[in-house]
Amino acid sequence: MEEEMxxxxxxxxxxVQPPAGAYERLRVALNQRPVKPSMRxxxxxxxxxxxxxxxxxxxxxxxxxAILAAIFAVHSTSNNYVxxxxxxxxxxxxxxxxxxxxxxxxxxxxxxxxxxxxACLADATRGIPAVQKWIDDLTHAATPARFKVVDAEMxxxxxxxxxxxxxxxxxxxxxxxxxxxxxxxxxxxxxxxxNAVIPSITSSQQVDAAAYQKSVQSYKKSLDTCSSCxxxxxxxxxxxxxxxxxxxxxxxxxxxxxYVEFDAAIIRKAAPAALATKDARLQDDLAQADAVLxxxxxxxxxxxxxxxxxxxxxxxxxxxxxxxxxxAILQS
Amino acid sequence: MHGSLxxxxxxxxxxxxxxxxxxxxxxxxxxxxxxxxxxxxGLLHDSDEAEDAVQEAAFKAWRRLxxxxxxxxxxxxxxxxVANQCRNVGRSKWWTVLKTEPPESEAAAVDVAAGVDxxxxxxxxxxxxxxxxxxxxxxxxxxxxxxxxxxxxPKAARNRVERxxxxxxxxxxxxxxxx
Numbered sequence: 001m002e003e004e005m006x007x008x009x010x011x012x013x014x015x016v017q018p019p020a021g022a023y024e025r026l027r028v029a030l031n032q033r034p035v036k037p038s039m040r041x042x043x044x045x046x047x048x049x050x051x052x053x054x055x056x057x058x059x060x061x062x063x064x065x066a067i068l069a070a071i072f073a074v075h076s077t078s079n080n081y082v083x084x085x086x087x088x089x090x091x092x093x094x095x096x097x098x099x100x101x102x103x104x105x106x107x108x109x110x111x112x113x114x115x116x117x118x119a120c121l122a123d124a125t126r127g128i129p130a131v132q133k134w135i136d137d138l139t140h141a142a143t144p145a146r147f148k149v150v151d152a153e154m155x156x157x158x159x160x161x162x163x164x165x166x167x168x169x170x171x172x173x174x175x176x177x178x179x180x181x182x183x184x185x186x187x188x189x190x191x192x193x194x195n196a197v198i199p200s201i202t203s204s205q206q207v208d209a210a211a212y213q214k215s216v217q218s219y220k221k222s223l224d225t226c227s228s229c230x231x232x233x234x235x236x237x238x239x240x241x242x243x244x245x246x247x248x249x250x251x252x253x254x255x256x257x258x259y260v261e262f263d264a265a266i267i268r269k270a271a272p273a274a275l276a277t278k279d280a281r282l283q284d285d286l287a288q289a290d291a292v293l294x295x296x297x298x299x300x301x302x303x304x305x306x307x308x309x310x311x312x313x314x315x316x317x318x319x320x321x322x323x324x325x326x327x328a329i330l331q332s
Numbered sequence: 333m334h335g336s337l338x339x340x341x342x343x344x345x346x347x348x349x350x351x352x353x354x355x356x357x358x359x360x361x362x363x364x365x366x367x368x369x370x371x372x373x374g375l376l377h378d379s380d381e382a383e384d385a386v387q388e389a390a391f392k393a394w395r396r397l398x399x400x401x402x403x404x405x406x407x408x409x410x411x412x413x414v415a416n417q418c419r420n421v422g423r424s425k426w427w428t429v430l431k432t433e434p435p436e437s438e439a440a441a442v443d444v445a446a447g448v449d450x451x452x453x454x455x456x457x458x459x460x461x462x463x464x465x466x467x468x469x470x471x472x473x474x475x476x477x478x479x480x481x482x483x484x485x486p487k488a489a490r491n492r493v494e495r496x497x498x499x500x501x502x503x504x505x506x507x508x509x510x511x
Contacts, residue, residue, distance in 0.1 A: 006497065010469040013450040014377075018369040022383045026365070026390055027358035033391070254453075 088142045090204070096141060097154075098202045100134035101194065121172040124165040124187070131162045147201060149283040150267050153290050154194070154201075160294060161190030185301035189256070189294075196260045200268035207269045213330055215269045216282070219262040220326040223319075228254035233316050241305040252300055256293045262286060262322070275332060282325035289318045342406065350397050357394050364407050367471055368414045374466030375418040375459070377451055382418075389417040408481040415463050415481075453500060461496035468493050 088096075107126035135158050143151045164187035171179035207215075223229060232255045240251050263286040271279035292314045299307030348356035361368070368389065372382035393413045400409055454462050467473045467481060478489040 006469050006500075007472065009450055010454075010465065013454075014370075014374050014466075014470050016370075016373050016379060018366065019379050019383055022369065022386075023362065023365045025383070026361065026387050027355070029387055030354040030358045030390060030394065032354075 088144055090144045090146060093141060093144050093147060094202045094204065096137055097198060100130075100137055101198045101202075104130040104134060104194070106130075121169065124168040124172075128162065128165050128169070131158055131165065134158055135162065146204065146206075146270055147267070149280075149287050150197065150201060150263070153263070153287050154197070156291070156294065157190045157193045161187055161194075164190065182301045182303075186297065189297045192253075192257075193260060193290075196257070197264045197267070200264035204267050204270050206272060209272050209275060209332070212266070212269055212271045212275060212279075213332070215265050216326050216329050219265045220323070220330075223258045223262055223322070226254065226258040228252075229258050229319075232312065233319060235312065239305065241300060241303060241308050252293075252296060256297070259286060259289045259293060263290065271329075275329060278325065278329045278332065282322065282329065285318055285321045285325055289315060289322065292318060346397065346400065346406075349394065354394075357390075357397070360406060361390055361393075361410065364410050367407065368411060370470055371411055371414050371463075371466055372418050374454070374470045375415065375462055377455065385417045386414055389414040392417065405480070408477060411467075411481050412483070419459055457496060457499055460492070461499060464489070464492045465496045465500065 104127060107123065107130040135155065138151060138155055138158070164183045167183035168180060168187060171177075171183055228251050231251060263283075266279060266282060266286075292311050296308050296311045296315070299305075299311065342360065345356045345360045349360060365386070368386045369382055372385040372389075373379060376382050376385060389410070393410050396413070400406065454465065457465065464478065464482070467478045468475075473481070475486045475489045475493070478493070479486040482489065484492075
């Protein structure tokens with residue numbers, strides 16, 4: 001690849017100017033929140049016995065307050081649950097998902113990749129209980145109607161993630177490099193999916209018809225113009241698992257992202273009641289596409305070209321349905 | 333410190349900033365702001381997050397100004413702090429959602445798709461690979477300056493750039509095949 005071409009393409013892809021007034025905002029902030037730069041050694045002060053005792057006392061008080069806050073937090077979290085059948089409010093569901101997502105994120109110190117197995121192993125070991133708790137919470141929650149479809153998708157991805165994390169730990173303990181890579185591909189996909197969709201769930205709001213249609217139009221266009229999707233759906237990428245020409249990691253990742261972004265968009269800007277039926281159809285079809293993409297990712301992880309190819313006609317068919325669903329919404 | 337800041341040398345500004353002068357530190361960062369924003373945007377792909385990251389990095393840099401060795405250049409030191417700030421912001425974002433406006437026309441749609449795909453490809457690189465691609469091909473840095481920023485040798489910088497380009501190569505093939 002020519003250096004010149006890379007310079008041009010990366011400049012074209014990333015070319016952006018700082019937002020208007022950005023430097024000025026920084027200058028104002030620096031003036032409003034003055035800091036005293038630390039000089040080495042960091043804490044040159046000497047402590048008297050009295051001030052040391054006072055500091056120790058304050059630290060104990062702070063520790064006691066932190067423990068009380070933790071007890072309160074655990075208690076208030078457990079109060080978020082509403083027994084199944086009574087339904088859960090949208091905000092309580094959003095909070096539960098946000099908390100579980102934050103706990104799972106905290107377990108992962110990534111980014112890790114296939115060349116840093118030890119970091120991934122540490123992440124996986126910490127991640128297992130967090131993902132398990134997330135699944136348990138979803139199982140016990142009475143999901144609000146708005147999130148029924150995406151909730152089912154989320155459980156699939158979390159279950160896939162949990163299995164992959166267990167596989168990753170087992171493979172790492174056995175020193176099985178190829179198995180580590182396989183588990184890694186599955187785990188990353190599941191994590192990527194939640195990273196893309198969870199912010200939409202937690203910020204989901206019902207919008208009016210015009211705003212919903214604009215969102216559908218925008219992400220439909222994004223799906224239509226996704227060059228990797230075109231390659232996958234046309235069959236041109238169908239030797240990517242085994243071929244060294246176009247690695248599926250990139251081709252598939254971009255294809256899946258285009259569908260997931262669409263899925264996330266209609267959750268973030270939830271349809272008004274007047275479009276609920278058509279929205280449900282679109283959500284169902286995007287969920288079907290998501291299930292096929294999961295199958296393709298499993299095939300990719302297992303280096304199974306035939307399995308990957310077998311899923312393509314299904315994705316083609318569902319993409320046609322998604323297109324019709326979106327057009328029906330846009331023509332309303 | 334007010335007024336004729338432009339006449340102050342970098343050393344004078346550093347001295348004033350070490351004494352807690354915010355205007356002096358802001359003035360020190362002025363020539364670096366565009367580069368810092370580009371590094372942050374290249375790593376985070378979001379203008380608002382990039383602006384926030386540069387601002388946070390500026391405060392961290394100010395607190396650590398005592399660590400800047402006399403005679404060393406501010407630019408690589410500050411860009412390294414920005415890059416570290418972005419690493420924290422981007423933690424666990426293996427697959428960041430890209431925000432794109434709908435294209436205006438069919439022809440533009442192809443260009444936008446190509447640009448978006450390259451950005452998506454960048455996001456699938458590891459953080460360190462993305463950083464080195466941004467420094468080299470977006471900030472047009474020579475290997476020596478990349479080396480200073482990352483605290484590695486120029487030879488190691490060249491090797492890392494080559495490895496990142498190797499990982500990025502397939503996506504350019506994908507674009508060529510699709511459009």
